[in-house]
Amino acid sequence: MGELLIYGSVALDSLRTPFGERERVLGGSGLYASLAAALFVKSSLFSAIGEDFPKEHLDLLKEQGVSLDFLVQVAGERTFFWRGYYEYDMNVAHTEETQLNVLAHPPPLGALPERWAPYGLLLANMDPEHQLAVLRRCQPKFVAADTMNLWIETKRGALLELLARCHLFFCNEGEARALTEEVNLLRAARQIQKMGPPSVVIKKGEHGALLLSEDRVFLLPAYPLETAQDPTGAGDSFAGAACGYLCYVKSLDDDALRRALLLGTVAASFTVSDFSVTGLLSLTQRELLARYLELRELTSVPELTL
Amino acid sequence: MGELLIYGSVALDSLRTPFGERERVLGGSGLYASLAAALFVKSSLFSAIGEDFPKEHLDLLKEQGVSLDFLVQVAGERTFFWRGYYEYDMNVAHTEETQLNVLAHPPPLGALPERWAPYGLLLANMDPEHQLAVLRRCQPKFVAADTMNLWIETKRGALLELLARCHLFFCNEGEARALTEEVNLLRAARQIQKMGPPSVVIKKGEHGALLLSEDRVFLLPAYPLETAQDPTGAGDSFAGAACGYLCYVKSLDDDALRRALLLGTVAASFTVSDFSVTGLLSLTQRELLARYLELRELTSVPELTL
Numbered sequence: 001m002g003e004l005l006i007y008g009s010v011a012l013d014s015l016r017t018p019f020g021e022r023e024r025v026l027g028g029s030g031l032y033a034s035l036a037a038a039l040f041v042k043s044s045l046f047s048a049i050g051e052d053f054p055k056e057h058l059d060l061l062k063e064q065g066v067s068l069d070f071l072v073q074v075a076g077e078r079t080f081f082w083r084g085y086y087e088y089d090m091n092v093a094h095t096e097e098t099q100l101n102v103l104a105h106p107p108p109l110g111a112l113p114e115r116w117a118p119y120g121l122l123l124a125n126m127d128p129e130h131q132l133a134v135l136r137r138c139q140p141k142f143v144a145a146d147t148m149n150l151w152i153e154t155k156r157g158a159l160l161e162l163l164a165r166c167h168l169f170f171c172n173e174g175e176a177r178a179l180t181e182e183v184n185l186l187r188a189a190r191q192i193q194k195m196g197p198p199s200v201v202i203k204k205g206e207h208g209a210l211l212l213s214e215d216r217v218f219l220l221p222a223y224p225l226e227t228a229q230d231p232t233g234a235g236d237s238f239a240g241a242a243c244g245y246l247c248y249v250k251s252l253d254d255d256a257l258r259r260a261l262l263l264g265t266v267a268a269s270f271t272v273s274d275f276s277v278t279g280l281l282s283l284t285q286r287e288l289l290a291r292y293l294e295l296r297e298l299t300s301v302p303e304l305t306l
Numbered sequence: 307m308g309e310l311l312i313y314g315s316v317a318l319d320s321l322r323t324p325f326g327e328r329e330r331v332l333g334g335s336g337l338y339a340s341l342a343a344a345l346f347v348k349s350s351l352f353s354a355i356g357e358d359f360p361k362e363h364l365d366l367l368k369e370q371g372v373s374l375d376f377l378v379q380v381a382g383e384r385t386f387f388w389r390g391y392y393e394y395d396m397n398v399a400h401t402e403e404t405q406l407n408v409l410a411h412p413p414p415l416g417a418l419p420e421r422w423a424p425y426g427l428l429l430a431n432m433d434p435e436h437q438l439a440v441l442r443r444c445q446p447k448f449v450a451a452d453t454m455n456l457w458i459e460t461k462r463g464a465l466l467e468l469l470a471r472c473h474l475f476f477c478n479e480g481e482a483r484a485l486t487e488e489v490n491l492l493r494a495a496r497q498i499q500k501m502g503p504p505s506v507v508i509k510k511g512e513h514g515a516l517l518l519s520e521d522r523v524f525l526l527p528a529y530p531l532e533t534a535q536d537p538t539g540a541g542d543s544f545a546g547a548a549c550g551y552l553c554y555v556k557s558l559d560d561d562a563l564r565r566a567l568l569l570g571t572v573a574a575s576f577t578v579s580d581f582s583v584t585g586l587l588s589l590t591q592r593e594l595l596a597r598y599l600e601l602r603e604l605t606s607v608p609e610l611t612l
Contacts, residue, residue: 088489089489183394183395184531184532184533184534185512185530186530186531186532187532204513206491207510207513207514208513208514208525208527210530217530217604218604218605219514219527219530219604219605220605220607221514221525221527224491224492224516224523224525225490225492226490226492226493227490228490255608258606258607258608259607259608259610262607262610263610285612288612289610289611289612292610293610295607296607296609296610298523298524298525299524299525299526299605299607300564300607301526301564301565301568301601301602301605301606302561302564302565303602304565304568304569304595304598304599304602305595306591306594306595
């Protein structure tokens with residue numbers, strides 16, 4: 001059994017960025033998160049795919065240490081498909097086409113074993129009603145979740161119910177503002193914290209992230225890449241690596257959270273350095289650690305006396 | 307004689323933000339920078355004001371330790387005036403009216419003593435031809451400069467000449483991109499460095515700043531204020547405090563630059579916490595240091611072994 005169960009989308013993405021284009025490549029929130037988490041723990045991906053999902057992709061995921069025991073291939077269905085593009089401001093994804101396909105259905109809960117509690121559960125971006133259904137089925141010690149603007153607008157009730165049961169919640173700047181109607185990010189984080197999760201991470205893309213945990217704040221930068229080729233999956237890799245590390249150390253104390261988020265931003269920097277999941281595939285713990293130490297040095301503030 | 311000479315605008319500002327409005331209050335790049343620098347060194351403000359500049363403002367500046375020996379009040383002229391507003395995204399200033407008035411003329415170089423070399427010279431945002439004229443008149447050991455998009459578009463030649471003679475150059479994200487036609491900020495910083503200044507700071511407002519110095523990068527956050535009332539002068543306070551500290555320690559080594567920029571971001575956080583220069587007036591080194599240490603803790607990354 002995996003130490004971290006990840007529920008999220010598995011997608012085939014057709015996308016273009018200023019640096020190139022790719023057709024029907026691996027994508028999806030759950031998939032990026034699982035690959036990143038697998039750097040630290042056994043990560044099990046819970047999701048559904050269609051008949052059209054290429055077998056070589058499955059082999060690749062297994063090679064990378066992602067458990068596919070709960071990945072359900074549904075006959076007569078097609079895999080979730082997304083087509084979009086990014087302009088030079090790669091913080092903004094422009095969607096041209098979304099086909100929910102197999103993900104239009106509720107999660108195949110029957111594929112999960114009865115009376116099984118993974119240590120951690122990461123609910124990557126999905127319909128919050130489906131996220132809640134997965135959460136109710138498991139009894140994890142640690143619950144993290146991500147969301148998107150669509151659900152804040154259309155499924156606020158379910159999202160609030162989910163928030164009340166999370167330990168760690170990830171959102172980006174726009175989502176934090178939409179959820180709280182608060183422009184200031186620190187105030188937004190405090191409001192989200194009141195909705196349930198003791199730890200709130202607001203992701204700011206190339207500008208890094210803000211963590212509010214209990215009453216402590218941590219400001220972390222993004223790794224300063226000179227060339228980002230494809231931002232797809234950056235946030236999911238961030239959450240996946242962070243939760244993978246937290247389940248590996250089985251701690252949510254402040255230092256563990258800081259290390260987890262910095263590892264998350266480092267994993268995300270590898271993700272965006274190439275298209276689709278390519279940047280994550282050859283990644284080792286040694287490379288992650290080297291970039292962690294580099295980023296630690298880039299933000300190190302000397303002591304001061306006046 | 308002051309250890310840091312600051313050339314920049316002295317203005318009367320009429321402005322409104324979501325938190326209130328003020329008529330003909332103290333402003334200007336040189337004025338904000340001088341007040342912030344005076345926290346560390348004797349700062350001398352070199353600029354011109356008109357007959358309409360209130361005497362109580364002059365008294366206030368002197369009380370704050372800003373030397374006005376080179377501040378020229380010109381009979382028959384009016385002080386530089388700016389009217390503008392900010393919406394909830396306080397990173398963007400909307401200008402409604404600009405009256406150059408006395409600042410339409412070249413700087414009154416005759417007011418500066420002959421054969422005088424201050425240790426440092428901060429050329430706050432002004433016409434780069436005027437900045438160059440001031441630089442040629444002094445022979446400082448250390449030259450820092452700031453600019454704005456207008457000059458990048460209209461006076462590129464003079465600005466490049468200035469850049470070739472700077473040790474430290476400040477610009478914001480938009481200016482860095484306009485100057486280099488490079489979207490990626492680290493690459494933009496490297497290009498600006500090739501234009502002359504060994505140290506380049508790209509300011510990102512609430513997202514902090516990036517320093518490239520020789521081949522070392524420093525990423526610093528902004529102090530996470532829950533309420534910013536008026537962003538006017540944030541960048542000038544940042545540059546002023548940073549240069550004031552550098553002249554105080556008479557060093558440009560990497561640790562000195564990191565400390566200087568963090569003190570700059572702390573000074574800017576006090577500036578934006580109230581309207582006009584109010585947030586800087588009661589500020590003490592003790593308060594600066596306390597917030598420096600707080601910000602140092604907010605960004606501290608624990609060691610990691612995997």
